[in-house]
Amino acid sequence: MDKKRKELPHSWYARDAVEIAQALLGKTLRYGDCEGIIxxxxxxxxxxxxxxxxxxPRSRIMHETYGHWYVYFTYGMHFCANVTTNKDGVGAVLIRAVEPTKGIERMEKRRRTTELRNLCSGPAKLCQAFDITLAENELPIGGAFTIYDAPELPADEIIASPRIGIRQDTELPWRFTIKGNKFTSR
DNA sequence: TACTGGATTCACT
DNA sequence: GTGAATCCAGTAA
Structure with a gap:
């Protein structure tokens, strides 16, 4: 275990969601014994x-907090994990995929597959692999369920794209991926 | 109180 | 490529 690595401070999440979404790429997500690179x-x-x-009541945490976990249940069978952002405003960043680095055996059991690429390559897949449920909703980021800092990725390593298939009436949310990474969804 | 749709995944064709 | 699975939050009445 690398003792030098640092958790991102609470104030780090006070910024705009789009900014945080890009900055989170390459950072390490940890929940219990499992870890992966976002x-x-x-x-x-x-x-x-x-x-x-x-x-x-459900979205209150997006309005009132930053630096907290927002976990919700969708499609009758899946969980999705977000971090809340924006000190003065509404924001959240959905963590869509991670590259598994630790606790891979546990993830394989939970996901019922040994295909590494298929363990966490989707928002609901990673929640299943990490065993993230509603019990973690509204917890402050830190401790056993946290994100560790890493150097910012250069802009040319990041691919930004608008979400697909969304209603076109307001501003689009943005999806960010690491260029060439095999562990992203789709 | 009842109904509708969803920030998804996976099996099947 | 298509559709089923599944159930909760939000909304309408």
Missing amino acids: VETEAYTTDAASHGKVLT
Whole structure:
């Protein structure tokens, strides 16, 4: 275990979701014994696709916090993990895919596959692999469920693309991936 | 109270 | 490429 690595401070998440979504690429996600490098993110603010568009009990955390986990249940069977952002505003970044680095055996059991590329290459897949559930919703980022700092990636290593198939009435959220990485979704 | 649709995944064709 | 699985949050009435 590298004792020099540092958790991202709470204040780090106070910025805009789009900024955070890019900056999270290459950082290390840890939950319990499992770790992985974040390779794909998606920024949500007040756009049409975002839960943050309307203030509801569920989306309250997007409005009132930054540097917290926002975990929600969707499609009747899947969980998705977000970090809340924006000190003065609404924002969250969905962690869509990670490259597994530790706890791979556990992930393989939970995902029922040994195909490394298929363990965490999607928002619901990584929640299943890491065993992230609603129990983690609204927890502050840190401790056993945290993100470790890493050098910022150069801009030419990042691919930015608008989400596909979204309603076109308001600003688009943005998806960010690491160029050439094999562990992203799709 | 009832209904609708969804930030997905996977099996099947 | 297509559709089923599955159930909760949000909304309408």
